Amino acid sequence: MSRNQEQDSFARIFGAHLLADIPDVSSGGHVPRRLIQFWDKEPPQDVARMLSLSKAWADKHQLEYVLFSEADARAYLADRQVDGKSLLQLFDRCFHPAMKADLFRLVYLHEYGGYYLDADNGVTDDALALFGLDRDVFFIDFRQRRVQNNFMAVAPGSLLISKALSAAARNIEENASEDVGIGTLTGPYVFTVELAKLLQDGGYTCYLVDYLKNVKIAPGPEVVLGQNLDYKKSDQNWQRAQAGPIAARLRTKLTTEKPTIPDFRELCRISLKFGIELEALEDIAAANWAEWRHHSVCIELRSRVLIRLQRFDKAREILTDAYDRYIRPASLLKMLSGISMKPERLEFAETLAWQAVEKAPADPDALAQLAAVFRAGRKLGEAKAVVALARERFSQNARLRKLAEALEEADSLADEIAAMTKLLAAPETTGKARFRSIAKTCLYYGLHLEAVEQLADAWWPFWRDTPMCVWLRARILEKLGRVDDARTLLEEAYEKKLRAPNILIMLAQLALDAGEAGFADQLAGMAIAKASGRVDARVLRVKALAALGDTAGVDAVRGYLQEQHAGHPLVIELERTMGKYG
Structure with missing residues (x-):
């Protein structure tokens, strides 16, 4: 074993x-x-x-x-x-x-x-x-x-x-x-x-x-x-006293015998903890990267070593390569977000932090990274809200504690929403961007949904032609139980040729829920034509085709999903529940 x-x-x-x-x-x-x-x-x-x-x-x-x-x-x-x-x-x-x-x-x-x-x-x-x-x-x-x-x-x-x-x-x-x-x-x-x-x-x-x-x-x-x-x-610390000899033995083994990932992991654990053998570790990783680049643990450890060596550009290159190859565990997403927090990359850093939180919602470090990106982008109300919610569960987390102290004087998210609703003072583009961010945060955490809907309603003449705003407002209405209002909003956008994949997919789901399988299939097909990589659109189409009794169509789409996206959570869940649709 x-x-x-x-x-x-x-x-x-x-x-x-x-x-x-x-x-x-x-x-x-x-x-x-x-x-x-x-x-x-x-x-x-x-x-x-x-x-x-x-x-x-x-x-x-x-x-x-x-x-x-x-x-x-x-x-x-x-x-x-x-x-x-x-x-x-x-x-x-x-x-x-x-x-x-x-x-x-x-x-x-x-x-x-x-x-x-x-x-x-x-x-x-x-x-x-x-x-x-x-x-x-x-x-x-x-x-x-x-x-x-x-x-x-x-x-x-x-x-x-x-x-x-x-x-x-x-x-x-x-x-x-x-x-x-x-x-x-x-x-x-x-x-x-x-x-x-x-x-x-x-x-x-x-x-x-x-x-x-x-x-x-x-x-x-x-x-x-x-x-x-x-x-x-000092060497009075038993772990430090033993670190040198054990690290030297592992380094020798990794460089004179066939290197193994468990030995590399153990050497990384010791080296990162005590700051020893870091250069040797990077040399070992680089020499074996053609094989190890496919293992998320190796990607994470090599990136941590590179960051300790202050080779940030190389670490970003390693992490970005993994991201582009869809190797995206929460640990790598957090790390890439952290080293992408430059002004010109903050939007990408926020996307990564959100992905990390969605993959690991109980990880306090992922929540702290999301709050840190919000703070860096001056989204202080959202940062404060995320930190407050996270500290209810993780009161001892040091990073969350420091963020809470730094955000103590910031306005609350509720105050920011109220000010935006009342004043309508921000330029159209700025207000639109803040709405998108606030709406996403409030949807994820179930915060201030009525207030966000009031904000959207007040600004709607400025935002109604922006597909992302339409989709976010529709989701808020759905969360509030106003499903008919959400569908009306989506149908109005559809009639005005605002047919972004998110709008088509959500409208298709509402149509399917209403028993309109034919319309749902049509909408899902349009979404796939616009964004062929959207797994959720293909999964929705399987359900619509199943409701229509189109067995051949179901088999064709399921076959594609199994061939191309077998490990995707939506595909796994579809296969688990197919008896409901077959």
Whole structure:
């Protein structure tokens, strides 16, 4: 099983047990009221401050506070064993303080239980709920499909802690090497594997909580102190200490053996995180681009490397090539939008941001990128509305928070619509462009639709001959439940020879809904003649032909769609529901 397949398996297992929030259970007593931390030697000033804040929190809430140094841990482990192995000997084989902290926490928690918190995490009153629960609590980084071990709340004798301790001890004895990641030997990967086994076997229950949705339980130093810790920039940070040797090994493998995408991905992950081997990465990507250019993950990673190297034009070239070849996942759309935010390219950047949001509506970074493009284009009301809606779901997102602060003084979208409606002061072209943008935003989010319709009505003498304005107003009327008014508007445009594909397709759908399959087929055919690439027009025509009983016509259009657009969401949905039309 590949690492990706394994991680997908973890996601399925954990997803079935995942809680969105800390549960409200009052039985209590499962987790001892004890806060445990570890730092090997004299802590640097910023770490010492984090530790003192944690101790003050524990004292305030009458929790026992335990802080172990390496010397304390050695004394504690001196006469203890696991599976017949000397824990002190295993501790001494740990080649980095982070490994020693991993091993110590497992031994201590298994014996005494409590709430373990890494030294560089803070703690808030929200964590008090952990001590009132009736089972162990572990936090999942569901995005990375792994169990966190930087904080956990467990009872003495926890089955998962016992399994993880045995696995870590075995790894230290058999595989301890700087070429093997600490996370794999004693850290999150060990917890992840052992928890997946226990949950599959069904002999263990615990609470699994999505860390990213509950980050306030144990916020990092950038939240508590307003900055990250200096030690993370040194080899005291276990990830940085191991990054160099692992990256060098991967680079050698990629340049002396047949390069693989998984190895390239792993080297990119390390290199981008720590800013090492970036030039070598670009050389490797360029040498293999004829093959790798077809894989969206390679396109994204190479573009990120190029951006870090400040080769923006090359990154834009790579991303634009992918876009032109219809490789358009949300991650690439966001990135291309971000590096296209020059005045002369803002319209394209906005199109890309909208496409990213439509593909990934629950992605806070996609929403932030859309708001950022709006702000760059001085569409402040729309930017403010998007940020406000996004922050209702993603209050912890740093980029959304900064955008909210920057837009605090901007007029609201409702105020902007009201001003445009009342004053009719903007030149025709400017007002038209703002209407198109505002209407699209309000349609997508269901905002201020009555006000937008009033705006359209007030300006209609200026806009009625613009196909995009006609189509947007018709969609707004439809959303408001005024379907007859929408159809009247579209038919008036049709009679005036305003027959853009959007107008024809929407009018065809309304005609089909009204039982006028012949008229719908005629309109869909006209739309296809004007824009042969419009999949929605061909899908609509299949439905119209099916309603007319034209089996040969249906088969012909379906055959074309299967041949040319089999993976398109509309085609997939059509095939799923064809029984309704056949």
